[in-house]
Amino acid sequence: MSDDEVLQRYHDHLKARKYSLCYYNYISVYLKYCQEHNIDYLNINASMLTDFFNNNKYSSNSVNLHIKSGKHFGRFLGIPDEKNEWTKIKYVRTPKRKPEYISLETLEELCKHLSEKLALAFLFLYNTGIRREEFLTLKRQNIELNQSPCSIKVMGKGSRERFIFFSEKYSPKLREKVIEYFKSEGEKTNGNAFNISLSQLLYACRKLNKYSKGIHIHLHTLRHSFAKNMIRKNLPITYLMALLGHSNISTTQMYACATDELIKAYF
Numbered sequence: 001m002s003d004d005e006v007l008q009r010y011h012d013h014l015k016a017r018k019y020s021l022c023y024y025n026y027i028s029v030y031l032k033y034c035q036e037h038n039i040d041y042l043n044i045n046a047s048m049l050t051d052f053f054n055n056n057k058y059s060s061n062s063v064n065l066h067i068k069s070g071k072h073f074g075r076f077l078g079i080p081d082e083k084n085e086w087t088k089i090k091y092v093r094t095p096k097r098k099p100e101y102i103s104l105e106t107l108e109e110l111c112k113h114l115s116e117k118l119a120l121a122f123l124f125l126y127n128t129g130i131r132r133e134e135f136l137t138l139k140r141q142n143i144e145l146n147q148s149p150c151s152i153k154v155m156g157k158g159s160r161e162r163f164i165f166f167s168e169k170y171s172p173k174l175r176e177k178v179i180e181y182f183k184s185e186g187e188k189t190n191g192n193a194f195n196i197s198l199s200q201l202l203y204a205c206r207k208l209n210k211y212s213k214g215i216h217i218h219l220h221t222l223r224h225s226f227a228k229n230m231i232r233k234n235l236p237i238t239y240l241m242a243l244l245g246h247s248n249i250s251t252t253q254m255y256a257c258a259t260d261e262l263i264k265a266y267f
Contacts, residue, residue: 003031018159022133025198026069044085060094101225110208118204120177121194127171128164129226132219140193156245164243227255
């Protein structure tokens with residue numbers, strides 16, 4: 001069985017059991033790396049995994065998600081934990097940092113360094129607050145562009161369905177750009193609405209960080225920025241909680257904390 005066939009079976013396995021496709025996305029990146037370096041993913045050792053992480057320079061959170069995905073994928077393949085090299089890796093301690101934010105104007109300027117498709121994806125992420133995994137599994141049939149505001153049905157954590165929105169009021173021309181792109185390129189089978197993979201998104205982040213002048217751009221930065229923008233526009237915290245798909249309002253409240261910038265605006 002080819003690697004692509006195994007990956008498809010894993011995708012179907014996760015989907016049938018209502019598991020997060022985050023595992024699938026991370027394993028896709030890992031299997032692609034194995035193919036490029038002529039590595040048999042069924043016969044790996046600690047040195048190979050060390051090289052994998054060193055070559056990609058992942059954040060602590062991404063390293064931990066790769067480890068978690070590798071453990072789960074091994075169990076899917078029927079590999080005992082004691083023989084699965086991924087289970088021997090310790091999770092990385094992740095330092096708690098204050099969320100970083102970026103303005104729409106800054107993002108638009110940075111996106112000039114990306115292809116049109118990737119730039120559109122980043123603007124879509126910024127203006128909807130959608131999670132990375134939700135974006136990667138989003139289908140065009142769940143995006144209603146003929147409404148105002150445009151509505152998007154997503155399946156969030158714990159298979160909880162919710163609607164998110166974006167409006168011409170806050171994201172000028174985004175709707176037209178999405179419509180134009182959808183007309184120019186059809187949705188690929190087993191792909192997502194924008195035909196963009198996790199590896200492409202991570203590549204785009206690395207590229208933007210070369211020009212971001214001190215702001216560390218990662219995909220969650222866009223979600224943080226969306227939330228902070230909604231707080232600045234006086235959206236009630238309970239509404240924001242629903243938009244972000246949080247199950248606990250304490251998670252949402254971190255976006256409502258006072259910042260030096262917000263305090264300064266009163267003087």
